Amino acid sequence: MISSTSRHARGLCTLLLLIVPQVVFAVELDMREGVTAMSQDIHWLHTVMLWVCIVIGIIVFGAMGYTIVAHRRSKHPEPANFHEHLGVEIVWTLIPVLILAVLAYPAAKMLSEIEDNSDAALTVLITGSQWKWHYQYLEHDIGFYSNLSTPREQINSCGGWLLADTFCELPDGDSAAGKAERDANEHYLLEVDNPLVLPSNRKVRFLTASNDVIHSWWVPDFAVKQDAIPGFINEAWTNVPKTGTYRGQCTELCGKDHAFMPVVVEVRTEDEFDQWIEDQRIAKELASGQAVADREKTWTLAELKSIGEGVYLANCATCHQPNGAGQGTTYPALDGGEIAIGPMAAHIDRVMNGKAGTEMQSWAPQLSDRDIAAVITYERNAWSNQPDDNIVQPLTIFEYR
Amino acid sequence: MVAHAEHIPHRSGLAAFLSRWLLTTNHKEIGSLYLWFAFLMFFIGGALAMGIRLELFIPGIQLIAPGFYNQLVTMHGLIMVFGAVMPAFVGLANWQIPLMIGAPDMALPRLNNFSFWILPFAFSILLSSFFMEGGAPNFGWTFYAPLSTTYGPDSTDFFVFGVHLMGISSVLGAINIMVTIFNLRTPGMTLMQMPLFVWTWLITAFLLITAIPVLAGAVTMVLTDRHFGTSFFSADGGGDPVLFQHIFWFFGHPEVYIMILPGFGIASQIIPTFARKKLFGYNSMVYATVSIAFLSYVVWGHHMFATGMPLAAELFFMFCTMLIAVPTGVKVFNWVATMWRGSMTFETPMLFAIAFVILFTIGGFSGLMLAMVPADFQYHDTYFVVAHFHYVLYPGAIFGTMAAVYYWLPKWSGHMVDEWWGKLHFWTAITFVNLTFFPMHFSGLAGMPRRIVDYSHQFQDFNLISSFGAMGLGLTQVLFLFIVIKTIRGGEPATDKVWESAEGLEWTIPSPAPLHTFETPPPWPISETEAHEGAA
Numbered sequence: 001m002i003s004s005t006s007r008h009a010r011g012l013c014t015l016l017l018l019i020v021p022q023v024v025f026a027v028e029l030d031m032r033e034g035v036t037a038m039s040q041d042i043h044w045l046h047t048v049m050l051w052v053c054i055v056i057g058i059i060v061f062g063a064m065g066y067t068i069v070a071h072r073r074s075k076h077p078e079p080a081n082f083h084e085h086l087g088v089e090i091v092w093t094l095i096p097v098l099i100l101a102v103l104a105y106p107a108a109k110m111l112s113e114i115e116d117n118s119d120a121a122l123t124v125l126i127t128g129s130q131w132k133w134h135y136q137y138l139e140h141d142i143g144f145y146s147n148l149s150t151p152r153e154q155i156n157s158c159g160g161w162l163l164a165d166t167f168c169e170l171p172d173g174d175s176a177a178g179k180a181e182r183d184a185n186e187h188y189l190l191e192v193d194n195p196l197v198l199p200s201n202r203k204v205r206f207l208t209a210s211n212d213v214i215h216s217w218w219v220p221d222f223a224v225k226q227d228a229i230p231g232f233i234n235e236a237w238t239n240v241p242k243t244g245t246y247r248g249q250c251t252e253l254c255g256k257d258h259a260f261m262p263v264v265v266e267v268r269t270e271d272e273f274d275q276w277i278e279d280q281r282i283a284k285e286l287a288s289g290q291a292v293a294d295r296e297k298t299w300t301l302a303e304l305k306s307i308g309e310g311v312y313l314a315n316c317a318t319c320h321q322p323n324g325a326g327q328g329t330t331y332p333a334l335d336g337g338e339i340a341i342g343p344m345a346a347h348i349d350r351v352m353n354g355k356a357g358t359e360m361q362s363w364a365p366q367l368s369d370r371d372i373a374a375v376i377t378y379e380r381n382a383w384s385n386q387p388d389d390n391i392v393q394p395l396t397i398f399e400y401r
Numbered sequence: 402m403v404a405h406a407e408h409i410p411h412r413s414g415l416a417a418f419l420s421r422w423l424l425t426t427n428h429k430e431i432g433s434l435y436l437w438f439a440f441l442m443f444f445i446g447g448a449l450a451m452g453i454r455l456e457l458f459i460p461g462i463q464l465i466a467p468g469f470y471n472q473l474v475t476m477h478g479l480i481m482v483f484g485a486v487m488p489a490f491v492g493l494a495n496w497q498i499p500l501m502i503g504a505p506d507m508a509l510p511r512l513n514n515f516s517f518w519i520l521p522f523a524f525s526i527l528l529s530s531f532f533m534e535g536g537a538p539n540f541g542w543t544f545y546a547p548l549s550t551t552y553g554p555d556s557t558d559f560f561v562f563g564v565h566l567m568g569i570s571s572v573l574g575a576i577n578i579m580v581t582i583f584n585l586r587t588p589g590m591t592l593m594q595m596p597l598f599v600w601t602w603l604i605t606a607f608l609l610i611t612a613i614p615v616l617a618g619a620v621t622m623v624l625t626d627r628h629f630g631t632s633f634f635s636a637d638g639g640g641d642p643v644l645f646q647h648i649f650w651f652f653g654h655p656e657v658y659i660m661i662l663p664g665f666g667i668a669s670q671i672i673p674t675f676a677r678k679k680l681f682g683y684n685s686m687v688y689a690t691v692s693i694a695f696l697s698y699v700v701w702g703h704h705m706f707a708t709g710m711p712l713a714a715e716l717f718f719m720f721c722t723m724l725i726a727v728p729t730g731v732k733v734f735n736w737v738a739t740m741w742r743g744s745m746t747f748e749t750p751m752l753f754a755i756a757f758v759i760l761f762t763i764g765g766f767s768g769l770m771l772a773m774v775p776a777d778f779q780y781h782d783t784y785f786v787v788a789h790f791h792y793v794l795y796p797g798a799i800f801g802t803m804a805a806v807y808y809w810l811p812k813w814s815g816h817m818v819d820e821w822w823g824k825l826h827f828w829t830a831i832t833f834v835n836l837t838f839f840p841m842h843f844s845g846l847a848g849m850p851r852r853i854v855d856y857s858h859q860f861q862d863f864n865l866i867s868s869f870g871a872m873g874l875g876l877t878q879v880l881f882l883f884i885v886i887k888t889i890r891g892g893e894p895a896t897d898k899v900w901e902s903a904e905g906l907e908w909t910i911p912s913p914a915p916l917h918t919f920e921t922p923p924p925w926p927i928s929e930t931e932a933h934e935g936a937a
Contacts, residue, residue: 028859031779031846039779046776053766061759063737068755073677073744080742083679088738089731096730100723103773108716110775115712155855156462182461189460189857213548214642216707216782220848225778227708229643230547231636234709251707251782251850253541255548256468259853327468329534330554357551 032220035242039223041110048106052099117235120205124196128208128215128228128250130359131257131318135196138207142280145366146192148260152317154182155189155260190247195264199273200243208234212361216252219263227252240267255359257318287368294370295395301381304391308378311371316379319359324383331359335383344389347376348400364401369394423518426510427916428495429813431517435492436806438520440882442484443799445528447875449477454837454871457864462855470854471539472531478542479560482660483567484524486794489802490663491516491574494602497809498578500907500914501596503587503923508580516573523566530556541852543653546634546645550626557627561620568613575609578602587906589925593687596905597680600687601666604694605659611698612655619648643708650701658697661793662690664761664801665732668754670905671808672736675751676743677902682735689728689735696725706777715774722772726765733762748900749823753804756796756831764792767842784863785845791838800830803881810885811899815913816892822884829877836870 033043070076125143127134136143156178182188198204208217208228218225219238226236240246250261268276313322316334320326324335334340339347351372354362363372373394380390425431452473456465465473495513499506507513530537535554538544549557582603586595595603622645625631632638634645665686673680680686702710702718710718736758745751767789771780780786811817844863849856856864895912909927910918 028847029843032848042775042779045773046770046779049770049773049776053769057762057766060733060737060762064740064755064759067737067740067742068745068747071676071740071743071745073746076742076744079677079744081678082742083681083683083739084685085682089682089685092734093727093731096727100726104720104723107719107773107775111715111719112712114775114778115715154461179461183858187857189855213552214545218850220779223775223779225707225781229708231642232709248848249850249853253471253474253545253548253852255539255552256471258471258850259467259855327466328536330468330536359552 034221121202123205125207129211131261153178192264195266206236218251219248221246304374304377308374311375341387369397432495439489446480454868458868467854472537504585519570527563575606578606587922597669598666601662605662608655615652650704654701667805671754678743681738689731692728750808752827760796783845784841788841811895833874840866
């Protein structure tokens, strides 16, 4: 940094730069305390358990350490001859039983509170699917999907640290720029397009379910982790006293993009929440008006293609790749693909209904008529694809429904 | 491991080599085959782990695409559990149980040959799935439905077949061990006089023959759900995905103890030898092991607290799981009491055995924390769990196996292990094992889920340390391979007794152990004079 700095000092600085980040995280060594009464109780239980283990550890390892030092052959050449003692053995069987009994009581009590789902003011149905969450406010008839919003360029860039860039044969272009953006992104992988919005100070009941495989919905700061299981509905609840944004992730392996299924919850004051619900209701009405207008209009190829590209990159590119090349037989290529250049009816059917038993899901409930028409049109005109019937109007999709 | 030409039909070259190793029914040769096979699988599984850790060095996807990452995670688990740890323990059993109970061989030698030679086929099938269309199994070694049923790749069927084969191998091996222990003990040796390694293996064999068929049932149900129209694990047809987890973990939890009980036995052999003092509380060691085995059948639910289990079941599984701490504690206290006021030296096997006790206990502590259901909601499926089971498996099962190899290799090869190299291996291994796995506690507590290919910045520092540690740990085990080969090829000749105050029948035979031992049952108990002659 200074011109006179010797090579050694510079070396030392580099070393410090390597070490310092590892010292700074000292505050992050423990479980997160969270913000709800439940998460703080659990943190307390965790702390008690940790200290019980540490104390037992100190006693046992202390005894071992002492005997290793004091009873080595150089200091203690003649071994003693004892090899059983009923009294001692009974004592060190009973003491752990007592410790465990004392620990079991608060844990059991806490558990019965956690499992009490009664008297909720609001119920949210959380449905997992590969790889997004669907939130529905059952009392308000509002629902939306929540997708990862971190751009793919940030995820798929190497930026040459430790591993050479030659390893990075990724389709997304400038890897150094992507890495810089990733490093600057405080909420990398923990950000979504539409967060779940909840009121503070109200008991909220969560129902979890799934459309495909098992997922698990987790927000560490609430201490809520509940599996979302296809065909069954699970319950959990929280009551968040503090407004703010809380982040978590899917915690059950759910396929390829398990790492890219974050949970983001925005907790607002009760008034702000009620206002938000009202806004959502109005937005829903506007959207349905817009949907009518969309299907009455006859769209040009260029219009649909440009909308479709955005829809494709957000929803389809993670499997079929931005260049339509797919990934092996599991995620077929769309560039020159059987469906994408085949009959239009089959293409619409595949996008609307998905393919059973694969990660190709039904997009009918997730996307609007316009977006589905746009993405199909895009797929039939992108890359080298040039089938004869290359455009579909939102009205066709509406009628298909 | 020395060639015994007089026993081999007169052939030359490849034919002789094949007929010796393919057709052998000798427990020592089969033991060596098992151990070398486990060693190979340990390196393959380790290479997959290196791939995982390379990808996790820093945030972002650098090397490994998400789909392939899941294949690595799955195959790493399957190969380490079924290919490395279990065959290594069976190999040790093959070598040592007949020597320790004074038997001429295993009771069912041809079955022994068969149960080994199934394994290379099982793992060739499993590993070949990497080269199939759609890739290797990618649903985790726990293969939860419906990820493995409706959504599994085509290679899932090969996985099912591979698991069946290794299951048959394990059950046949376990039957052989039980029959040997019950029938071939030298006259006069009662069950309560058997060495602890034999005891723990007897109990492990019972766990194997009861747990493995449940696994076979689970994979068969996966197969029929995939191809024959059943709906065991699909709610669409009236089944239940959670049923899969109940069945899997009903196998899976005893499996956990299958992978650690022989390690308990090894520590119970080694610590008394180098403390020059009898094992403290032999009877309570046996009873503790039996109680752990019984409890292992009633705690499977603790893997499933987040699946929406009713309160009563959560309480039951929590209390039962906590109870396991009691017999496990007894074992640890007994080992410490064995060392207490002994006259200890710290040769390589003793160092590994002490590390086993300490680091396994740390894994036990985190296990106790995981048992508390409310806290488990925060720990479940995070790196805290990854840290926990790697602490019981790596410094537990694998260090236990290494301790056993250092302890008995002089008997097998006739050469002492070079202590300088052994200690170098020990100190590097213990440094890197902690560097790899201890930070995982912290990343888990900070909220990092397991089995993710990419993570947010807050987990970066711990992952960096873990990845550095893992690279070092991988290299360390190349050192182990070098030491084993070096010892087999030469070194200071071992005495019959090898270790100054070792006790047991295996130390009364020459080093290296001749191909055939105890053709007439040895006298029991070993007379004092004989024991002293061995020391001389």
